[in-house]
Amino acid sequence: MGALCCKPEAIDFDGEVNLFHFVLLRSVGKGAFGKVRVVQHKQTKEIYALKYINKAKCVKMKAVANIIQERRLLEEIDHPFVVNLRYAFQDDENCFFVLDLMLGGDLRFHLERQGSISEAAVRLWIAEVSSALAFLHDKKIVHRDLKPDNILLDEGGHAHITDLNIAVHYSDRRLLTGVAGSMAYMAPEVLNKKGYTFTIDWWSLGVCAYELIFGRRPFRGKTNSDLSHAIVRDPLKFPEDADMKCSKEGISFLLGLLERDPTKRLGCRRDRFSDVQRHPWFASIDWDTLDEKSVTPPYIPDPKKANFDATHELEELLLEDNPLKARKRNPNQDVNTLSKEMQQMEEQFTTYDFKAMQRRSYYPQNHTVSTVTATSSSRPGTPGTPAPDTYQVRSDDAYAPPPPPPLPMTPMGGSKEKFDNVPTALCESAKPRVKSRRI
Template sequence: MIDGLLCSPSRVFEETIPIEHLELHDDSTFLEEPDAPEKTSPSSSLRLKDLIPVLYQEGRYQGEPVTLGVGGFGRVELVTTLHHGKYFAMKRVSKKHIVAKQQEEHVLFEKRILKAIQSDFIVRLHFAFKDTRYIYMIMEFCAGGEIWTKLKEVGRFNEPIAVFCTACVVEAYAYLHKKGIMYRDLKPENLMLDAKGYVKLVDFGFAKELVHGDKTYSFCGTPEYMAPEIIQNQGHDFAADFWSLGILVYELLVGSPPFSSSEPAKIYPKILDGLLKFPPYMGEGAKSLISKLCRPRPGQRLGNTKNGIKDVRHHRWFSSMNWHKLRVGQVEAPTIRLIHKGPCYINFDRFPFDQAKADEEFSGWDKNF
């Protein structure tokens, strides 16, 4: 749980999880064979010292290193290399903070998941480094910025943009669920746009391996997106991801989620009541899809019945989507008009540079990082 590191500060899920309820992931066999041949990394011999910060070219932070996001555990910075001229998002996390919050296993698990994943709808981890103060995850840079930022800029998305964004998430889900991984942290803050306007999932801090047919009992996620069975601690499985998909469709089309409050504790009763109020401008197809994804009983949810995720793809709201063309990157992304042209960091909020250094940490938990 790297604490919404690529998140906007609006809805970071801080400490809602009692630490004793957090599950640690076991190290059993994990994603033995990638579905596709490994795509070559930008350089197999890149070292941490080869990475140099990208600096703001103008504005109040001119000359300072570009920060793409901040979270309770650290920062995400924009870096490049002298030789390749390629950009990366470098997630830098304090080892001392990870130990203090008992997140060692989660961090190791997130790294292992991201290293094994080969999907065009999920952000790639190219390299991982560590020193005495930090662990560093060198991720694919998604130049288009966060879906959350774009949603705030325009208020709400028109239907073609919402359909496209959701379809990208469906493809990411299909890949993960086939591999036995629940995502469990869907929200606009965790969706990034690449330069082509395609949507990619980031932040795998709540992801978990699960055998199909089993349930897990941890209490985790972002309150507005939590399925009723997680709140009631009844045990949950992949169906919880489909609930959150319905919430996402609603938020993309409306600009805010259907169940919300400034206090997380007040959100849960609303979710359990399950009363979805649709604005008059929402189309019938969208209402139908959201209602079927957000059924209170997990076994009745679209995506979680016998045809699985195919039922989601075949829903009429996606009738304009050519799924094969999407998978091979041949759909022209309607999101492209949301992406601003300018310096490579133009689509991100700006943050002042933090010169403070984390304390050193020598417990050795990261020997396999």
């Protein structure tokens, strides 16, 4: 008798999204309890960033509420300068976020590679991030962890905010009090513990802009206590060669953002975002067309280079005992036997599919929909992950554009995976994996 051929099991693309819908490519990031990989959707061939978080580690680090909150906030957001959520789902081991892929890397990576960045490039990035912040603040969302690590570039050099892990809704009636974020970028009102709202994001933006232009942060200290004292009390100083790296208008802009009194801070006064837009430093910015990304940025990442730390891929290949792969859920699992935190994730980290949401928005409520898929705006970079100095939130803090017309769905042919339109640098993990030992 001849040997039987193992035919791959058919994938149900009409059912709920899961990891079987994606091809796993390179590992490009690692955080405190989550990792980031590049993936390609097997049906649409679109590439995304997959952020996955181990549930057990999440429970151990008491971050369950943060993960669920990030999942809920991302569903409210769709903006040209935000790393937007496209899919969310879970299996027995991990929670998954499928996000816009940013091929240009994060600003921390470029800052460390270059030392400092030209004022022209920083001006455009700050304008784009300002637009995203204004959008979040209109939604009553404060990011709370804005820093170069959490600003990603797409392949065209445009900036996007990512990582809403400690973002929260705020209210003008009840101020937030939790000490959350990365200390070097915290506003004085966070450290003073007198309560705050959206104003802290504009301070953090000022620290980012200062660091990108001058290659150093405006306030420093050898210990957390020294750093906190510097942020709250030390005068703002500029390097001796500041006039060679930054214009007078740029200095004025930095002074406006790094104003300790939030009622006088740029972006926080009566006119809020309009105040930022009118600043002389942005005289060359066309705010009416900024969101269209029609302007060519002064700095564009080299597409021939991997704009991320390549050691993440090496660690995944050599040191990971339990490499990521698609696994079916245990049908016999009794949710009642799980811990309270695990039950919370099971119930509240719900599945999200942006194409299904588009279809529901596009068609009338009682309209019969055939099997279709919609085009999406793939804003190609990798999502950032929390840095070691990130402070977790305390427990007391607890514009969608019209969808495009749907197009007929093109089924995949054959049993072999196809990697259409995927840069070669992202496909390393698609190669056969050699079994290796921990070293």
